[in-house]
Amino acid sequence: MQFLGYKRSEGRSGVRNLVLVLPTCGCASETARIVANQVQGTVNVIINTGCADVEANTELTQRILTGFALNPNVFAVVIIGLGCETVGHTELRQKIQKETSKPVVSFGIQEEGGTLKTAAKAVSAARELVAQASMQQRIPCDVSELLVGLECGGSDATSGLAANPALGLCCDRLIDEGASTMLSETIEFIGAEHILARRAANKEVHDQIIGICKAYEEHLASAGQSCRAGQPTPGNKEGGLSTLEEKSLGCIKKGGSRPIVEVLQEAVRPTKQGSIIMDTPGYDIASITSMVAGGCQLVAFTTGRGTPTGIALAPVLKITGNRETYRHMLDNMDTDVSGIIGGEYSLEDGANRIYDDILSVCNGKLTKAEAFGFSDVCIDHVCRFV
């Protein structure tokens, strides 16, 4: 199987061809937005970190900013810095340039003398880069170049019965054809981590799966939050979920059944092909942010109640097994697999629908979230700001 993508000089091909206006920190985010607003073909992200952080948070922010720049959907990067943040624009640019030959330019707001002077230079650079990007044509790329992020949010009873198991079957098909998938949201593995661990390709991966769940549970316990007490919730039980195993299985089934070959820290890029896990929170936006920084060109997002979220760097395909939600939130929903619940077609048929839509989106079809220009980003945090 092939898709039409944009070849990059290194790594996977892109399914989009974007010029990214990337702030180094929260203080540069609004200037970056003003730059992106002036040039069609650019996207920007608003970030909330980059300053006044402990080292672990700084490391994660740097992995995410670098990962965004290296994402295959990005043709070139215009970095906007402030001047007194933890890692300035020159340093970030050099870090990115060590890993890629794609065009990267950078400007500092304090250096240039304010937002307008910075924008004048950055807009001009961005316009040049967009013109270069616009010359690149889509060409056939092998499906093995795809890395698809998996996410669920706003779940309801149909999520675990239709959208997630259908997405899981779709993942098996993608992996059998050579593509890679990324399952995340560690917190939602808890209770069924032993079942997930059985899919590990080897001992190391098995123990890493158990290890990230244990560490997550301990981390939240240190803030007084229990992961298991009261689970499944009374509402879950009333909704038909009997045990935490059953609840968590409903979530992890979206990852399919193929051997898990690698467990990654948050926002780290994979070194293997196949079924991959990234240790992220269950908070959709933070999890998607980290997976896209890890190189996912597309995110397949299952939902029951419906959610609008999108990230500017990658299409987020919304899949629902709830017919009412599909109709009621048509503005935000992309793929309808409610026929599984209605008994009109099988899980396998639902999986094929998702597969076809993933391929269309890779070939250029805009998702609902992309058409609106949504740009949700959230950088996960391990500690309070300094």
Place this chain on the structure above:
Amino acid sequence: MDIQAIKIDSKDTVATCMQDAHIGDLVTLTSPFRETLLCISTIPAWHKIALVDIKAGDAIYKYGECIGTATEPIGKGGWVSHLNVVGADRQYDEELWQEAL
């Protein structure tokens, strides 16, 4: 009344009813399973129906995986819920590779 229920994996011993089911209703499994069974309990929508006779202590399978064990006998066509299934109490250290095999 004819009720639809979803069985996800061929190993499963339960299916999920799509509507409220009552004693005497016929429950039909969705494609590709297509089996029909008689409902012997009142089962709310989105709750599970036993596809086989289950003994106390039997593992309950959904998604092709064990989701817990039965605390009492549940007849084929009966209601499977948090009232008659419990999850396993597990420790992370016991789930590491050596113990898992």
